[in-house]
Amino acid sequence: MGHHASCSGTRQTGGARMSGLVDGDARHRFACELDKNFSVIASAGSGKTRAITDRVVKIAKSPHAVDWLPQLVVVTYTNRAADEMQQRTRQQILEAHLSLDVVEAFNRAFFGTIHSFCMKLLAAHGHHLGLPANLELITDDDDVWNQFVQQYTTVGRSLSEGNRRVLLRFLQARQLMELARNAEIDLAAEEPSASCPDTSFAEVYRASESRAPDSIASAKAELKRWEKRWRDTDEFVAWPACATTSREFVRIWCEAFRPLRDWVNACALCVAAEVQRDYREFRLERGLVRYADQVALAGELMRLPDVAPRVRDKNYRVILDEAQDTDPQQFFVLLEVARPPEASGAWMDELSGSVRPRPGHFCMVGDFQQSIYRNPADLARYRELHELLVATGAAEELKFSVTFRLDTAQLEFVNATFGEILNNQDGQVAFVELSPRPEILLGQVIRLDFNCDIDRDLPELQRATLEARELAAWLSDTGLGKLRAESWRQVAILCPRKAWLRPLREALVEADLPVEVHSETDRVGESPAYTWLTALLAIMADPNAGYEIVGVLREIFGLSDDELHRFSEGFGARFQIAERSSSRGSVADTLNRLFRIREAIARQPLFSAVKEIVRTTQLRERLRSLPKEEFGDLNSELDELLSIAATAEARGLSLADFGQSLRANFYATRETHPSPRDAIQLITAHKAKGSEWHAVIVPFLTRDVRDAPPRYPRAIKDVETDEAHILFDRTDASEFDEKLKQIERQEMERLLYVALTRAKHTLVLAFDRQFFRNARGQFHRNSQISWLRAGDDECNCQVMAALSSEARECPETCLRQKSAPRERVSEHLGKRELGWVDDARRQGVRFVHTISPSKFAPEEETGFAERADVWIEIEPELRPPRIDGPATRYGLWWHEFVQKIPWHSQPDAWQATFDENVVDSPDPARSKREWKLLSEYVSTNRDFFAGNIFAEMPFFWRMDEQKCLEGIVDLAVWRPAETKWFILDWKTNWIEREELDQLRAYYRPQIACYWKAVAELTKRPVAAGIYSTATGCFVPYGEKQLQQEWARLKTLVADQFAAETGRVESDEVADSSGQLEFGEC
Template sequence: MGNDASRIRARRRSQMRTIADETARQRFVRELDRNFSVIASAGSGKTRAITDRILEIAKNGPRALEWLPQLVVVTYTNRAADEMQQRTRQLILEAGLPLETIEAFGRAFFGTIHAFCMKLLATHGHRLGLPARLETVTDDDDLWNEFVQQQGQIGQSLGEENRRVLLRLMQARQLMELARNQDHDFNTSPALERCPECDFSKVEAAIETAQATNIPKAKTQLREWLRRWRESEEFAPWPMCATTAKDFTARWREAFRPLREWASACASCVAAEVQRNYREFRLAHGAITYSDQVALAGELLRLPDVARRIRAKNYRVMLDEAQDTDPQQFFVLLEITRSTKAGGEWLEVQQSPPQPGHFSMVGDFQQSIYRDPADLNHYRELHRTLIETRAAEELKFSVTFRLDQAQLDFVNDMFANILNNAEGQVEFVELNPRPEILPGQIVRFELGDDFDASLKETQRARIEAQRLAKWICETGLAKLRARCWREVAVLCPRKGWLGPIRDALLEQQIPVEVQSESDRQAEHPAYAWLTALLAIMVDPNASYEIVGVLREVFGISDDELARFAKGDGYKFQIERKTSGRGIVVDTLNLLRRLRETLPHQPLFNAVRETVRMTQLRERLRTLPREEFGDSVNELEKLLSAAASAEGRQESLADFALTLRRNFDKIRETEPAQADAIQLITAHKAKGSEWDCVIVPFLAREARLGGNIRYPLVIPGGQPFIAFDRSDRADLEDDMKKVQRQEMERLLYVALTRARHTLVLALDAEFFRGKRGVLSDTQLKWLQADAKEPNSQIISDLPDEATACELTAARHRERVPDLVADNLGVLRLETGWVDIARQRAASIIETVTPSQFAPTEEESSESPSVEEWIELEPELRPPRIDNPAKRYGVWWHDFAEQIDWRSEPKKWSETFERNVAESPDVARSRREWQLLQKHIESADGLLRILRDADLVRQEMPFFWKMNHKCLEGIIDLASFNQKTNAVFILDWKTNRIAADKIEVLRELYRSQMAAYWQAVLELTKGRVSTAVYSTATGQLVIYGDDELSEEWRRLSGNF
């Protein structure tokens, strides 16, 4: 099997040498000293290109050791980051590169822009006065309500008169809600003039017509509003125009324009003020949003000295999915890659661009479907600026490794007319075929017109779903050219349209899995139920939540609950024993007993006990898998989250609050957990692919407008605030054009997901209105309705699906998936949990030597310096919470950069580059002088380091012993091959007097004994061990006997 896989990979590499865009791909991979902006079409293998570029870095030993730890690979989701990191690691392992390269790769950053910004805030956040602990929140209702209640006055930046007038037009609560929307960056306007007067003479001069009989009513309403506005101090909200007559409404808008523009500017000013105050309030309460993370990182980079320190890290950025990146995120990534001498913001001054080889991005204008149109325009402008200023070069990947020939031709023919680079729409990039491309097929499934046209739209949609499901069943996997049901997907632009498809497929006994019905965390029962249970464990008198638990989790009927309460909601409590009989009483007492067991348990045990006593796992197993997916797996993720929270020393109340605050967090699309047809929205389908994709409801109206609430923020350079529909009238056409263009790009995404078969369900007769097919439909966006440019292309498609032996043969020769990739497909009922339990004894428990180190001199819940260094970056707290630990981390980071084999002059240069980042510069200079004196002494470090053949800093080790392992990182290790001697050193930054140095020896004897024993077993050499006290400039050397004795004591605990 391994040889077959190698041959297949070799053949694919051979094919790659003959593809149309080979030159561009090779440049991206091999020209590491250049910046690139890559336009990568659908299925063009951009992930492979990025991983190949990283592999090229890793192939050169010295370059790999320097560049890999500086690597910042940013993707749109955590799942994509994990996959890319795993693929790259696999390539490095297959290349047989040395362990030191693998270790350097392990220090590269793979993740989202938000995770990287938190990394910056963890190190430099104290410069902004950020609190020690910051928790990311998505549901901030409680925080917002508390903030609102504490606001005595808003709009102070307007001045008293303008503020008074504005609050006659709008309620304070409306103004504050505007500011709560963090998708808009409100700017404080220059000094605002007084409220302008409006001229309504043209409105009064308008004449009533037969088509506009409500004009007199509108005039009467206007006069009444003017009387109130001019003659009183009453609240006078915007008057509604009583007629829709085009000429009159135009006069109405023009008359109100000065007042509305003034009010919009004032409201924006207030919103900016409230936004700023609310962010400060959140931070003071230890809460931070995703928008905050990026904004605060941007603020750091606007501090010149902090920007220099960050740029000194020499970060090398590779940005994936650049089209989904907003301007603030681009700012962070561009600024960190500039020279330490750079000043200003590059996009403004256009001097000192990102350093060569330090910034590359890969994206596709055609797949921009998530962001505001202004963000797409910013990305296009950034791409153009990078190219024109020669800060980067443009490359295009046009060869698709996903689509077969039929789909490729179809997309090229259809979208050349749609993505036409006109009126703000993006330009279509023609796709090119890969070598040995399969034939593929596009199938036109005609639903016909034999139905009752008087039926409601939802009923007609149900009929379409039933006919489509029957056709899928009759056609079968072979003709769909799909390996299994999991490789068939049905894509819709609206989440609500998936329900009828699911019901119809189940009627045909076809397994189905809905990927888009639980967009938010709270919409999944596992998350909602556990959160509610923990909430009432924390607050036993939360009667509203307790009733919800009884109804939703325990399934107690409303009738039972009402008969128990008898109108007294306070009876729902679990603080005291409830007397009486019945299912409600029994359940309340069960919850009370559960609560009484929790106070003395660690967090993870408390959560696990809650799950056990409420039988939550068993209850979740009863839920329909086709609707909620693997609910038990979702619960296991929450238990893992509880374990991680315990590692951060959070309490049960902390964890419950975190779950509550993340109710509205968007869930990432998960890989299919069962062999079932995937139902998913087109938005969520981005980044995925299937053997067969089916697109129904082409002529069904999508109704993009939805329910609009005013005041409404209309994005722009300075957001404009619409107070009612009339404010949008002048922008209506532009807004509809923007919506249409986004849906056109969404269709490009949807129709480029299929490898072998694309099915289009044609239902024009099902949903045709009196004037034909409605405008907000996929058929119209495709320009494929009757007499439209692409209608003939659709008409010429075959109406039958056929099997393909060539495709089936290709399926049989595919490289088998890794076992790990298939584990998620196993159902719970197969018994894999039981197997895992039986094998649990073979899991190795990891012990780190830092566990033996004493508590830091400042008591805190955060990790010590040693623990911080040995923790995985993802598990580290967002901030180091006291100066002593920040100093310790700085010293270790600085010492790691010293090349001990070079001249001492180089060491001083390294110190000078890093000293500005120190939390205590004076202390750093004093302790560096002490270290220099010690090195130069006769028995100092210089003698040991000079005799060494190999010196390693931050050297990781992993030593297995019985069913445990010892894992850690040694600060400094030197190896002498002639004498078979190893010297290991640990830096200690404790503040300690010189005459108390023996105290330091005692404190760290256990930790150093663990290091000594591990290195002794791994090298079989003579191992010497010491700690260096930076505060005293003394080297404390441990004897072999005392370490041996200490190890015997420690190992007894294992």
Template structure:
């Protein structure tokens, strides 16, 4: 008899307790897909019993399985179908299973719009477009007025500081499904430049910045139609703080007004698209949100008694969570459940499987919202948390390594999640790490990178052949994977394996420019020069371009309380602080330079070509 994994009870409960709403916390490799397929099979089994009693199936036709990709949905559907068919169910169960929905959140929203979109005045057929650039250009050319969501006075003040092009770019790049609920607040009464002007720090850049600030104030008090905001070129922390304080109220007011106008632009553009029978993926979410806001349509949707299983919950944003939770609540429920905490999703109507530790692709706000939904679901009468901690992907040595390293990284502090230790499956082997020293052989000292890679590939292939499958603990070569840091090396390795009569497949055929440091590093540097506050991008540059270790980055962030930014000078003599100051100096120096000059200077100072 095979031993059971340590979390077997949690897995069995998730599959069998169909009248509970579970939030499953499951790390990568813990068998989430198999667990969801097992729950679906149990749902089908319950419907089969109803059919045998002469009753119609009631769960499978209402099942909604939402995955992150269509490929994942296909795999989930196939696994569930296989488990269901193994039990040889009645044909009615097969027919009911074919009515279940498997797909992405956008596909499900498209289904809702097809059924209920007429309540919003939408046409019966809508074409989804991925690239709407030409449509956007037509909209911009045909739009006569922008800023009607503001009072005439605030509209005039906003356009005095912000170019129309910037507002259009904000509306184009940032999804805002609904109008932000900011008041039409009055323009700041006064801009006090005195604290920045009286700053005692010395230096040519500080002196020039003071002169620029004085001229800006004079321009503000003049009758000039356009007074754009200015940024300091000095990296001095104290001066930067005073500069920021000078513009704080104005920046907040501009941000509120700009977001309001951006939302207005998006609403107009959405209507422009609908009139032409076209929607984007963001539109599908936005219109679905309007459906759940409408009392009549949400009642009709809830009457269908949907049963939602959400996979990869950590990749779900707040609006998508709203759609999936609201449709599973009682018909008469009012308000947003996440706000009111009343009338939660019905028993067994909403389950989600995700991993807080994998919340790396969205924003911190999305992670916090996911945690909020998790807590609310667990606190409800029919809700409960389950944890899958047994991983099927790693051997014991790898699991021990992960459990040793990650608790100091995922500490639960500063908005980070807490690490959940992994467990090994009872049948998992210890595993091993072997270092293969590659000899230079007959290669000349000035051998090219390709020559070296070809020689390494030949030695690696010979070693793999000599080691043989038994020592790899593999039954066939398709259980052996070779990972390469460069895509172009894969062909060399495949040729070397073929010479040793070992068949192989390359699973990375697409040549992405982003895979090359010549493109990726250059793009990353340009990004932080335009977004000097973007800590995520800056950390990437420090690691990839400058080769700073994770240990040094973690020490700077946690022990020294450092902030990854290049707007101002960073105090400290460590390698992270020095590199940040180098980047800050580049940012300040190229701020007012022509694009080509700025880019050339950036590449020169960072020694990008040499790197």
């Protein structure tokens, strides 16, 4: 993705940046007047993030810094935005050379989302609400909901028995419960005082049938049957559907049903609110919360008279970013914590005489024009709050109109068009005219006309594909120079719908242009890294989960349906990993492999078990095989999951618990990160908010933007009255149809404003005028061209017609790009993949990283005897680093024992050391046998240990500027007479003599690395070999062998090199000996 709006390298800091700006005074006041509250309206690209940063830095430079910084609460919409803002601010504080006390105080400030802040409050004070100590966030609550439904025996306890009985004649209990579960708004209602009204339908029966005789007659007949059943029986009577769309008849129908529907609506809201409360209590009893619960519970805390003063005693200083995306409940929490401790009640509820937020303790920055995420009622409440803060003197209004993003052409285009669109009428917001910055560039807005003939009878998707190909060809011909973009990564194509991105991607790939796809609806469960690991954890926890096992075999291991069908022979129970399969073939082999992995991790702690599952299933390598342009950086996502596993282990979760928690959060939204790839960014307009690119293309201007049909019943809120209504079917919706369409259109107009204000230098409007007209030859009402009011004879038609149709290079823009100073933070942020804390964890892990085998290398046929404890030692795919098996325990014992041998003493001392340690051996008989073999070998080869002996000799060799080798040699001998080193590695693999050649080949990569590292570090010749304890044989490596092996390893890329060297290294059973690692230097 593009740079954040406040990351432009051409911007300056402090007063120098504000001088010469038409809104410079407002910016200066926001940054410097720390004892005042402000509500800032910040237009697109106006640098609101930088403004917040400047205010925090001013706090850090003030005399009150040490006291005020720990009280700081900076609330942003996403964790990524919080991380960026915090790091940008920290950099400025460090560059200002402020005291360490100030830096330490800043590190205690809060930067995060509103949900994180609410959890912070609940962690400190949640016990006052009777909450458990640990709350777990869930986003997929299917299992929890099913449990709740099974134990929820009575629906409608909040109603009288008579009203409840009548209500359940019209609505099923299931509908009421699903309504409560799916409602995105808090439902609250009181039981109606009157009983169910006796409605007359005489007007409906008298209505004229002239306009649609058949359908109206059918509707009347259906109504008559329904009314008879309603009046004459006590049976369930579902709402009758109005069988006609005749506008006048529908109006009469709705008016006749209104008294009855209003009564049912009130009762249903009452019951739904009851279920909503009960379900939340059910979740809380189990320590489970949803995002909305976090805010609601924090709101409850701030209503407790004995808790609210304690919270306010913290003297929180709130700065809210993206205020337009904040709902009333969230505003309530932030406003209440900013009030003085002696305040009582709620400020929003009791304005008269109520104590308002303390000066300097509440600031918010937002833009009405960019409200595209929330319920429209929330936008209305935000506007009301802004006006209320200003009217009561609780805050002052400031406006930032200067844009640091748009060049002259884009700025003039937006000013010329959106004044008519965002017109402050019928609930739409007012347009804030953009002002130019000093030294602004020319910019360009291009109207891309398509000259190809188009057959309107073609399916819409085919026409979209044709446009995508034309656009891809134009981009290829135009090139970066004419787009005024430094790289393809600085070019974005924005669409209002995710589905529209696919034909664009295919066309760009066909044109050999690099491309990367994003979407605002990405869920964590859509990531193969997340789903594959979750599936593996699921089958490890439940080895008889046949359905999940088949999924793992198909999706992760790539086994075909034919292979799976032949293996099952119609018996699904054969797909299990609780026992070893006696069958043959690829399916059975894979099942047995999974069985052995499960056995190996049975007694390991969570984090070690998850790492071992990743390693032994080659999960990282399998993920690397997926196209990066489609799935992104799955390697980093897997690292993040490992970090989460470590945290889960610290919380005491088991493997099954961790797998279940991952499964419960399948539908959580994936955090977006700046793209590291030099590729054209395909992204929805929703997700583009907050980002910018050098060039932005908006295609499919005339295409109909459709919404998915709504699901009933659904709850909506009236924007004007804030009252909730339930729509039970399409007939109910017809009453609100025009209002809902208006609200949707207004939101899409604001979305278009967001899309057209992302381009720094070039904005391209793909005017596909002949591609998507409707049957009457007109532009669709729900199309971007209609929202822009630039269709035939509309107010912005001439503005569109006046645009240039040719993109041109601009030497001044190119020169400015090359000479612009780069913000170090923004450059670093452009490479971020995880949160800042996770970045540190991930980088730390890379220093000592468990290396997986070579990518999809076949399992080696070692020929070793298949004994229960041998495969653990021999097969690197299956041996965990720490397992309490006999082979592992023996290997650990041997390495610990030989480390204690006093090699410089006489053999009698060696024997004494053995006698002292053999009692700790897990296999004393084997120890005595193998010690005897070693003693005999040394007595026969008396010069074997001649020289200066170093047991467990560590090394750290820098290979080049980026790579290093680190490891520990089991035994190193310096032979002064020969000025030569001899290095030895102990191998406890249980093998026979005829298998020594296989052992030699297997460990050659590891020994070659040891040999090369010691030779380079000491600048002396090195001889190397391994000693097989099971056979009593020394296996030497020739210098030529090692040279050839090292030459081969050097030609491998970093990941392959690590896999090769780590493959054999993973066979080491010692805790630290022989631990060869590959990392960043």
